[in-house]
Amino acid sequence: MKKTFFILAFIAPILAYTQPKSCNVSFVYSNEATVKNIKFVSRTIDTNNVVSWHWDFGDGYSSSLQNPKHEYLQHGNYYACLTIITIDSCENTFCDTIKIGPTASYFSIIGNVYAGSAPLPSGIVLLIDVNNNYKAKKYSFVNNGHYEFNQLQPSNYIIYAIPNFNIDVNYYPTYLPTYLGTSTKWQNAGVLNLTNSLINQNINLACNTDILYGPDTISGKIKILDANSFEYNIYYNNWFGNLTNCNINLEIAPNMPVLLLNSEDEPVRFAMTDSSGKFIVKNLPIDIYKIAPEKAGLNTIPYLADFTTTSTSNINTNIYIATSNIYSYIPETINNKIDIISVFPNPISENAIVQINTQKQTQLIISIENIEGKILLTQKFVSQGNEKYFLPFSNLPNGIYFIKIKSENSSILVKKIIKQ
Secondary structure (H helix, E strand, O other), rough: OOOOOOOOOOOOOHHHHHOOOOEEEEEEEOOOOOOOOEEEEEOOOOHEEEEEEEEOOOOOOEEEEOOOOOOOOOOOOEEEEEEEEEEOOEEEEEEEEEEOOOOOOOOEEEEEEEEEEEEEEEEEEEEHHHHOOOOOEEEEEEEEOEEEEEEEEEEEEEEEEEEOOOOOOOOEEEEEEEEEOOOOOHHHHHEEOOOOEEEEEEEEOOOOOOOOOEEEEEOOOOOOOOHHOOOOOHHOOOOOOOOOOOOOOEEEEEEEEEEHHHHOOOOOEEOOOOOEEEEEEEOOOOOOEEEEEOOOOOOEOOOEEEEEHHOEEEEEEEEEOOOOOEOOOOOOOOOOOEEEEEEEEEOOOOOOEEEEEEEEEEEEEEEEEOOOOOOOEEEEEEEEEEEEEEEEEEOOOEEEEEEEEEEEOOOOEEEEEEOO
């Protein structure tokens, strides 16, 4: 067993953030509910470095102006995109859905992000639509703490602030990505019911005051298993200057926050994946840690990194994003004995049906857990061939649950289900 030793830690300057590169781009647009003439305004960190703007309004028309106006001839939804090229040949694209209709209602969410008592100098705020399976809908750059989302339709939203920092600097205290409501987990985020514009929706970043410094490193790569469930138009943007390749690779996940948890499941640091889906957490004391990527709507099964029982000082792992969960192994089949696992209906009101097709006789354990990880029901059975199992949900309150299926070789498959 490795012996623990102590190294005198250093304290880096508080909030010594690096600024995003000038290739970052987004835009806002303004209109009245019954007006089709739209004013588009480009947003970049350093406009002076931009040498060209290209607007695709989604209706067959385009423009090369910096802040154009455009008239849509018919009501409907249009997917508009802005592409910029900078003086150093950096190219980036941002897209958004433009909703044009006589009965459309648009609202705003505006607020500030604070690191302690100071406005956050640099970062990103994500707007996540709860009613649309927790899909990230828009993002806003943090400018001296301020963020804003405009032209929003009524729905239930959560907002998630991600600070920008240099991973090679050891910060004290360490500020963490945080949802409105001071939670680092989406399950505890404050939900905004948007029926009118909301201001002063301020986010106070959670922080950790532990001084961590040591010889160990955890690194890895986050990969995507279900391309249909990943918001490429949101996460494939050069938020923090760490995306060196703007070409979309459907199998990797850039700009994903990765939380480092201690043995008590408390977040102590975080890292961001780069353009190749890689992350790294350096300078860790010898201890037991968990790696937990955070993406709203997905149940994360943390990866355990135990430096107390290994002689290596660098642990590397692959982590996978699936339709309903994040894990450090691929449980699409269980020991190659199970061809099909499906859960339906979803959402449910009374009973869930689990359909399993096993190649040969296999002992399985099926359980129901709530979003806090509490086991509500466990059943053991032996399955062979194409079989269906009924799980009772009628006595459970409405909400999000996870059905976990475990085989005799300890592999786990997780399915998310909604009771309503």
